Each structure stands twice: as C-alpha cells, then as structure tokens.
Amino acid sequence: MSALYILWLRQIKKYFRNKARIVGAVGQPLLFLIALGYGLGPTVEQSGITDYISFLVPGIVGMTILFTSTFIGIELIGDRMFGFLKETLVAPVPRFYIMLGKALGGATVAVFQGIIVFFLAIFIGFDISQVTLGGALIALTAAALIGLLFAAMGLVIASHMQDTSAFPLIINFVMFPIFFLSGALFPLTNIPPALELITKLNPFSYGVDAIRGGLVGSAEHPIWLDLTVVAGVTLVLLIIGSWLFKKIQI
Amino acid sequence: MPTIISVSNLTKSYGELIAVDNASFHVNAGEIFAFLGPNGAGKTTTIKILTTLLHRTGGEVLVAGADPATNSNDVRHNFGIIFQEQSHDDDLTCYENMEFHAVLYGIDKPTRTKRIKDMLTYVDLWERKDSLVKEFSGGMRRRMEIARGLLHHPKILFLDEPTLGLDPQTRNYIWDYIQKLSTTENMTVFFTTHYMEEAERYADRVGVIDYGKIIAIGTPTELKAQTKTSNLQDAFISLTGHQIREEKPDPHASIKRSKKMGRF
Numbered sequence: 001m002s003a004l005y006i007l008w009l010r011q012i013k014k015y016f017r018n019k020a021r022i023v024g025a026v027g028q029p030l031l032f033l034i035a036l037g038y039g040l041g042p043t044v045e046q047s048g049i050t051d052y053i054s055f056l057v058p059g060i061v062g063m064t065i066l067f068t069s070t071f072i073g074i075e076l077i078g079d080r081m082f083g084f085l086k087e088t089l090v091a092p093v094p095r096f097y098i099m100l101g102k103a104l105g106g107a108t109v110a111v112f113q114g115i116i117v118f119f120l121a122i123f124i125g126f127d128i129s130q131v132t133l134g135g136a137l138i139a140l141t142a143a144a145l146i147g148l149l150f151a152a153m154g155l156v157i158a159s160h161m162q163d164t165s166a167f168p169l170i171i172n173f174v175m176f177p178i179f180f181l182s183g184a185l186f187p188l189t190n191i192p193p194a195l196e197l198i199t200k201l202n203p204f205s206y207g208v209d210a211i212r213g214g215l216v217g218s219a220e221h222p223i224w225l226d227l228t229v230v231a232g233v234t235l236v237l238l239i240i241g242s243w244l245f246k247k248i249q250i
Numbered sequence: 251m252p253t254i255i256s257v258s259n260l261t262k263s264y265g266e267l268i269a270v271d272n273a274s275f276h277v278n279a280g281e282i283f284a285f286l287g288p289n290g291a292g293k294t295t296t297i298k299i300l301t302t303l304l305h306r307t308g309g310e311v312l313v314a315g316a317d318p319a320t321n322s323n324d325v326r327h328n329f330g331i332i333f334q335e336q337s338h339d340d341d342l343t344c345y346e347n348m349e350f351h352a353v354l355y356g357i358d359k360p361t362r363t364k365r366i367k368d369m370l371t372y373v374d375l376w377e378r379k380d381s382l383v384k385e386f387s388g389g390m391r392r393r394m395e396i397a398r399g400l401l402h403h404p405k406i407l408f409l410d411e412p413t414l415g416l417d418p419q420t421r422n423y424i425w426d427y428i429q430k431l432s433t434t435e436n437m438t439v440f441f442t443t444h445y446m447e448e449a450e451r452y453a454d455r456v457g458v459i460d461y462g463k464i465i466a467i468g469t470p471t472e473l474k475a476q477t478k479t480s481n482l483q484d485a486f487i488s489l490t491g492h493q494i495r496e497e498k499p500d501p502h503a504s505i506k507r508s509k510k511m512g513r514f
C-alpha cells in the first residue's frame with residue numbers, strides 16, 4: 001500500500017515541478033475551445049444544437065484528460081532511458097503495483113489538468129450555473145476513469161519500447177482517431193455506419209458521454225452504461241499491463 | 251558455509267553474441283565475492299540475471315534459494331543492488347530518492363528516517379539532502395546511490411562497479427562501511443570492480459570472467475599462487491592477457507583463449 005502511494009506521489013511531484021508541462025497541456029485544449037467554440041459554434045448552432053459551447057466543453061475536458069494521461073507512457077520510456085526503471089523493477093514490490101502506482105499518478109495529473117481546462121472554459125463562455133453537484137460528481141468519476149484507462153493504455157503501449165521515437169506515431173494513428181471519432185467535438189448522429197461502428201467500439205466515446213451527461217445533462221447513453229464500459233476496459237488494460245510489466249527485461 | 255548464490259552452466263546470448271558462456275560458480279553466505287573481468291566480459295549481464303532483470307538463455311541459477319526467473323518476487327526480497335549505470339530520478343531531491351527506495355523496500359518510518367540521515371551524513375550529502383539531484387556532480391550522485399543501496403540491509407548486496415569515478419579516500423571510506431555491514435549483519439557482498447586493490451583487500455574470494463567464461467576462481471592468495479604473481483593486478487593480467495578490450499568481444503576470442511588456457 002505504501003509502495004503504491006510513493007509511486008503515485010513521485011508522479012505528482014514530477015508533474016508539479018514541471019511548470020512548462022502544465023501550461024503546455026492546457027494550451028492545446030484552449031486553442032480547440034476558442035477556435036471551435038467561436039469559429040464553428042455559430043454554424044453548428046444553425047443546424048440544431050442550441051448551445052455548442054455547452055456541448056464542446058465536456059469534449060475538450062475529456063480531450064485534455066485523454067492526452068495528458070497517455071503521456072505517462074512517455075514518462076515510462078524516460079524512466080527506462082535514464083535508468084530509474086531498474087531501481088523500481090528490482091524492488092520487492094509486485095510489478096502490478098508498479099504499473100498501478102504509475103497509472104494512478106498519471107490519471108490524477110490528467111484529471112487535475114482537465115479541471116483547470118474546465119474552469120478556464122467558464123471564461124470562454126461556458127455557463128456553469130447549469131452544473132449540479134450530483135452532475136459534477138458523475139463527471140469527476142468519469143474523468144477519473146478515463147484518466148486511469150488511458151494512463152493504463154499509455155503504459156501498455158510503452159512498456160516494451162526502448163525509446164520514444166515511435167510515440168508520435170502512436171499519438172497520430174491511435175490517440176487522434178480515438179479523440180476525433182468519439183463525439184467529443186461533434187454529435188454522432190447521422191454519421192456513416194462504418195464510422196458509427198468505430199465510435200461505438202471506442203471507449204473514449206462513453207467516457208465523454210458520461211462527462212457530458214454529468215456536466216450539462218445531455219448524455220446519449222445511460223450514465224451507468226457509460227461508466228461500466230469505461231471501467232471494464234480500464235480493468236482489462238490494467239490486467240494486460242501488469243502482465244506486460246512482469247515481462248519487462250532490461 | 252552454506253551457499254547463497256549458485257550458478258551452473260549459465261548462458262545468455264543476445265542474438266549471435268554470447269555474453270555469458272556456460273558459467274558455473276557459487277558464492278557462500280556472508281562472504282565478500284569479487285567478480286572481475288575486462289570490459290564486456292559479461293559481469294553486468296550476470297548480475298542482471300541474478301537480480302531478476304534479465305532472463306537467461308540456459309543453465310540453472312539459485313539466489314537465496316529461489317530461481318530469479320520464475321520466482322522473482324522471492325529473490326527480490328533478499329537482495330539490494332547498486333547499479334553500474336545511474337538509476338536515480340533527477341527531478342527528485344536527494345532525500346526523496348532515498349525515501350522512495352526506503353518505502354519500496356518496506357522500511358518502517360522511524361527506521362528509515364534514522365537510516366536516511368545516517369547514510370546521507372556518512373557520504374557527506376546530508377547538507378544537500380533537499381537539492382534536486384540534477385544539481386549534483388557525478389561523484390555526488392554516485393555517493394547518493396551507494397548510500398541508497400545500503401539503506402535496507404539486504405541479505406545479499408550486489409555492487410556493479412560501485413566506486414567507479416570516486417577518489418581513493420571515498421572508496422576506502424565506503425568499503426569500510428560495506429565490510430562492517432557484511433560482518434555485523436552476515437551480509438553477502440557480490441561486487442565487480444576495475445580497481446584490483448579493492449578486490450585484493452576486501453574480497454574473500456574472487457571469480458574471473460572473460461569472454462563470458464569463468465576462467466579462474468579462488469581466494470586472492472590462491473589466484474596469485476596459481477599465476478605465480480605477487481599481486482592481484484598482475485594475476486588478473488596474467489589470466490586475461492594484455493590486450494585492451496572494447497565493449498564487444500572479439501569473435502576469435504574463444505580460440506585465442508583456449509590456447510592460452512593450455513599453458514596452465
């Protein structure tokens with residue numbers, strides 16, 4: 001238990017010491033919010049959505065969490081390259097804990113980053129009076145689960161990589177499709193069946209849906225379904241990850 | 251004396267390259283064992299296999315009664331290691347690096363507070379405990395890693411070129427501590443070094459590995475007698491030849507060496 005805590009704590013400390021990263025990870029979502037909210041908003045609103053900012057903000061909060069949590073994979077490769085991973089891997093701590101401690105650290109940081117973006121969105125025109133306390137708790141639960149899911153995914157992907165050179169490929173060919181084909185930016189009504197299938201298989205769709213349901217009360221699926229899907233995929237990834245961590249050799 | 255590490259017919263290959271070649275040796279509980287060999291001989295690879303970081307290609311290995319490949323958790327409860335290459339986190343302070351280690355190794359709070367203070371004071375870093383390690387010089391980092399490795403008093407301590415780059419005063423000072431710990435806690439020490447006088451002075455027994463093969467094993471006195479030399483440095487050179495080694499072994503090596511062995 002204390003091993004899990006110290007592994008988690010390390011990730012948190014590293015995050016708060018890296019101011020450039022905090023600012024950097026807020027920048028991109030803000031750009032999306034402003035460009036899409038102000039640029040695309042008026043057009044979208046003519047086609048049926050009454051308030052595009054309310055639709056968009058949960059998606060952008062989800063996006064922030066998605067990309068921030070996956071980044072833990074790069075940190076893992078950094079630990080390997082700078083030698084620190086050896087120190088953790090020889091410790092008398094089951095590898096599952098090492099994986100879980102890191103994933104929890106990555107998820108916490110990602111949720112924190114998502115909360116920053118959420119509050120900044122108020123300045124961009126998000127109407128916070130529509131958020132209820134219960135809804136906020138649902139959104140927070142969903143945010144935490146997405147954070148854990150994609151931190152676990154980042155670790156699974158990175159666990160056997162020797163350097164970071166392949167990571168941009170992963171971001172472009174895995175993370176961006178997950179992001180764009182999720183309903184984070186636009187509603188998934190009336191899209192081609194092939195795309196619809198992808199969005200249905202994409203766990204991030206369910207996560208964003210739950211955040212949206214919590215914050216602005218317009219979810220597509222029942223919240224329990226959203227949360228169950230995200231939690232289920234997270235569990236599977238944690239299991240795969242701990243198996244892969246067991247196999248790591250240096 | 252009971253055996254605490256036993257290695258028989260250990261082989262590890264990286265593709266074509268055979269890094270450890272059918273090596274057999276054992277280490278007794280409580281002894282200080284020096285594992286010597288030129289660059290690229292296979293020392294680090296052997297240590298990685300013994301410490302669960304790497305899986306072997308063949309052979310049998312037991313560390314404190316368990317197989318590091320299949321029973322890694324049991325093995326991990328019984329050793330500590332100071333790595334050849336750096337293994338700390340630059341973005342944490344010196345104290346945080348120490349604490350991270352102590353918590354992972356399950357040392358309770360009062361003990362770890364005391365030991366961290368004692369060890370950092372011992373290696374003269376207590377004043378700098380709250381500095382980020384990225385501000386440390388190479389020697390300071392090395393001292394910190396040694397202090398960290400000595401925090402949890404394991405049954406077996408592996409040291410892979412621990413004193414590389416440290417001045418003679420610091421080296422002596424650290425060796426005195428390790429020797430004392432080995433005596434008081436009956437801790438087994440398995441170390442590699444390029445400083446032959448360290449091996450001669452502190453090791454109970456010495457194993458020499460070259461091109462992945464164990465070529466000699468015995469007390470320093472036995473190795474000197476075997477090679478008819480007066481110090482371990484000369485014995486080592488007599489055993490491994492004068493040639494300067496690159497990290498990659500020479501493909502003709504085993505042929506040359508077997509001729510050399512013929513002289514014994």
Ligand SMILES: Nc1ncnc2c1ncn2[C@@H]1O[C@H](COP(=O)(O)OP(=O)(O)O)[C@@H](O)[C@H]1O
Nearest residue numbers: 264269289290291292293294295296497498499
């Ligand atoms: N990951 C690796 N992949 C390929 N070859 C390796 C790897 N690690 C070590 N080697 C090779 O194995 C041999 C033994 O290396 P090592 O055990 O590090 O030697 P030593 O510690 O005695 O200097 C060297 O020839 C080295 O180049």
Ligand SMILES: [Mg+2]
Nearest residue numbers: 293294295334
């Ligand atoms: Mg080495």
